[in-house]
Amino acid sequence: MSILIRNGYVIYGEDFEIVKADVLIEGNSIAEVRKGINESADTVIDASGRVVSPGFINLHTHSPMGLLRGLADDLPLMDWLQNHIWPREAKLTPEYIKVGAYLGALEMIKTGTTTFLDMYFHMDAVAEAVLDSGLRGYLSYGMIDLGDPEKTEKEIKEALREMKSIEKLNSERVQFVFGPHAPYTCSIALLKEVRRLASEHNRLITIHVSETMAEIGQITERYGKSPVVLLDDIGFLGSDVIIAHGVWLDSRDIQILARNGVTVAHNPGSNMKLASGVMPLQKLINAGVNVGLGTDGAASNNNLDMLEEMKLAALLHKVHNLDPTVADAKTVFKMATLNGARALGIKAGIIKEGYLADLAIIDFNQPHLRPINNVISHLVYSANGNDVETTIVDGKILMLDREVLTLDEEKILDDAEKIVGKIG
Ligand SMILES: N[C@@H](CCSC[C@H]1O[C@@H](n2cnc3c(=O)[nH]cnc32)[C@H](O)[C@@H]1O)C(=O)O
Ligand SMILES: [Zn+2]
Known part of the structure; x- marks a missing residue:
């Protein structure tokens, strides 16, 4: 052809x-x-x-979440997740999730996205939709154990089951990724096991990190260090890790990300809508960190339009720095394209x-x-x-x-x- x-x-x-x-x-x-x-x-x-x-390469999304579009707006992250999103997600069957995945794929095709990095559940159902759609999908099963060793084992088993099922599709376009949800929802045991499995199976890892000030407070209280230092200390970080958000990073965190070749997936629309904060774009770029762009899910954005996301990124950093030279068009365009491809290791x-x-x-x-x-x-x-x-x-x-x-x-x-x- x-x-x-x-x-x-x-x-x-x-x-x-x-x-x-x-x-x-x-x-x-x-x-x-x-x-x-x-x-x-x-x-x-x-x-x-x-x-x-x-x-466009959407480096962080939850593609089936379009189903929840508009059902819980105008809330901060922890309230949004715990009281509004998780109870609804508990009602999602693989059939519903597949419908959501088709809806997400349709929206992405119509807005020029060609590749996306996803985190959700029943990813075997999502994978079938992605295969049909023709898109390039990097799909992670979002693991949450909340410190319960029984759940740790269950989540790892489920991730491996979904990995096998995606591998069976035998398509270069549809790839499995490990997706521990976040340092505040995953135990150290789970994170360490994911690191080991990702290296063993040669798979990427994606995880939400340092999204809100509340997360920094929670992790500092629990472990006495920042989420990034915690992940570094357990040997979790590497150039195969893509962290979503990275809003609350201090200069030490940024040095650690740079040293380990970690990519940050920036989600300006979601960060503004949930009022999470402003990712330190200039500092990350100056430190040599690869920064890609994502929309996050359509329930915190509320769409998957990468062209719109580029504008949000550019405008956010200009007004935040009171400097219109920051986040110029080319820098932002590169985040939405080449930097995403670099993170995923594809020639695109x-x-x-x-x-x-x-x-x-x-x-x-x-x-x-x-x-x-x-x-x-x-x-x-x-x-x-x-x-x-x-x-x-x-x-x-x-x-x-x-x-x-x-x-x-x-x-x-x-x-x-x-x-x-x-x-x-
Ligand atoms: N194994 C888990 C599934 C987790 S999928 C990934 C999760 O990330 C949630 N999510 C979506 N956007 C964000 C965000 O910005 N920060 C943190 N979590 C998010 C999403 O709603 C979903 O619950 C379970 O069975 O519940
Ligand atoms: Zn997310």
Whole structure:
């Protein structure tokens, strides 16, 4: 299979240079980028007046949580989780979660996300939806033992069961990741066992860390140290670890993250909505820490739109620092693309020969995106997910001219609607 994308504004290479060119996709990778490619292809897409962008990499989400969208807003994290989200999640069956996963996948395809890092439960059901959707999904089972040794064992067993079931799908696109939920919900025994298993099975780890001030208080009281120092002391950290949030980090924590090559997945929308705080972006970047971008779940955002998330990131850090030069458009764009790919260890996140053909075509033939003075600026500050017209993952077209080809959109919306009232 080959696809030729003609005459677009291509965001090229790691410097995100804008070139008017054609892009030839062969199999699952980018074969050629240049003007006037004359080869014939199975599919030809006219990208005149459009931007050909690397697909977005959502580095932290809970994709089925769209089911809970709007059911518990305007609350702080611990109250939100304990009194509103967890009681509802207890009612979620694998069937409901699968509906939620389809809804999330549909939303991601429609807004130009090509890869995501997920944490939820019944991930074997989520994996089937991801496989159907054509997206690239890194799926973790969120483990919570609350210090109960019986639960520790149960959670590890369940994670391994889901890992095996995902491995059976035998797809490069769908990968299992270890997902201990957080230092305040997981025992040291669980964290140590996860570290051991991740190394043994060569899997990534993702975990919520230092999200709220309450968490810092709780962990300091329990262990006499910060969550990051705690994880470092038990040998948990490494370049295969992606921590979500990292809002409350002091300079020692930041040095530890840098030294261990840990990636931070920044979730500005969720951090603002739950009023968790502001991640120290500048300090992390200056220390050389890889920072990616995520939306978190759709119940704390409340959508999975990475274009919107880029704008939130840029604006948050500017006003917080009272400095408009902070979080410039290119820095934020890189967080949403290349930095995510680096964290996951995939050859994606940029458009370049030999890289995975994971990309989004964005319709710039619209008033809010003209004149085309600055492509990256328009994407970060002027566009939103609805401007995405075509989404390609692994050399396969998932959406063409706003029509999703891999999923039945109407059925997914209907199925999601049927759940109203059942978990409320
Ligand atoms: N094994 C657990 C499942 C945990 S999945 C991951 C969890 O993270 C929760 N979650 C979503 N957003 C956040 C956040 O921002 N911080 C902490 N937890 C979150 C989500 O609601 C879900 O309960 C169980 O059986 O309950
Ligand atoms: Zn989360």
